[in-house]
Amino acid sequence: MLDVLEFDGHSVYDTSINNMNFHHLKWINSVNPTKEEKDLLKQYVGLSNLELEKCLDPNERPITSELEHFSLLIFKAPHKALDRIHAPSFAILISKNLIVTIQKKEVDSIKKLWSVEEDHKHKLFHKGSSAIAYELLEMVMDHYFEILDDIEKEIDIVENKVFHSTDKSSVKKIFKLKKTLIFFHKALAGNREVLLNITNDSSEKIDDKYIPKFMYVHEDNIQLIDMTATYRDILTSALDIYLSNESNNLNNIMKRMTAFASFILIPTFITGLYGMNFKFFPELSWKYGYLFAWGLIIACIVGLYIYFKKKDWI
Secondary structure, three states: OEEEEEEOOOOEEEEOHHHOOOOOEEEEEEEOOOHHHHHHHHHHHOOOHHHHHHHHOOOOOOEEEEOOOOEEEEEEOOEEEOOEEEOOEEEEEEOOOEEEEEEOOOOHHHHHHHOOOHHHHHHHHHHOHHHHHHHHHHHHHHHHHHHHHHHHHHHHHHHHHHHHOOOHHHHHHHHHHHHHHHHHHHHHHHHHHHHHHHHOOOOOOOOHHHHHHHHHHHHHHHHHHHHHHHHHHHHHHHHHHHHHHHHHHHHHHHHHHHHHHHHHHHHHHHHHHHOOOOOOOHHHHOOOHHHHHHHHHHHHHHHHHHHHHHOOOO
């Protein structure tokens, strides 16, 4: 799919790649292009097959590169589909009168920026392609923050479950969240290098007056890296608490089993003692010997019960 927005100095309007005006500012957005659309991109944007495939690779490492007519940024944006969260790469090509975004999977931030109100869109295009690129990367950072806020809420729920139960679903959730945070940390670490290159003024086609603004994006990126590291530490602590609770529960079970075994052991000992085949047994000729044996058994069981109750074993 190829969409084109064009700004003639007065208004922003939709057009096609074949009807673009060379002198106007344009934004071409491509989502999983067909073979014909790839040919159009290579023709009008001047990309080689290798460069286009790199732009479409969702696993491509974030980089900055200078092409003949563009500054190329490969950046990673968060993507949430059903219950799976990951961070595929997308490409931004920037020149004075043209910005091109290429993605294999649709990036939510691009979709959101593409559909902003006309007044905001007009102001944005009036500032130029570098302003559009800055606004887009800022929205990508905002989306990271939104997803991490949701992850923080899930962590709170998992922590509460871990403290009150040893449900195995909590462990699965912990590992799932940690996996997401690992992917985010890797993506943000790559994005940091891209933003550092921009702020070091190594991207020729980005307007110098917007370099300080990209510093704000870089600061947001650093904050996000710190957040992912903090949340991973919290999840590690939650996992330790879960394992500790499991161990404590096992100890409690062993204590209870020991206590109940003792209730059986004492009567077994007494009955075994009086079941021995000795000729002389003082209690055998005693009128209350049978009752004495039962009283001894009951007294021992009651004594053990009181002892175990005080120790909180039962």
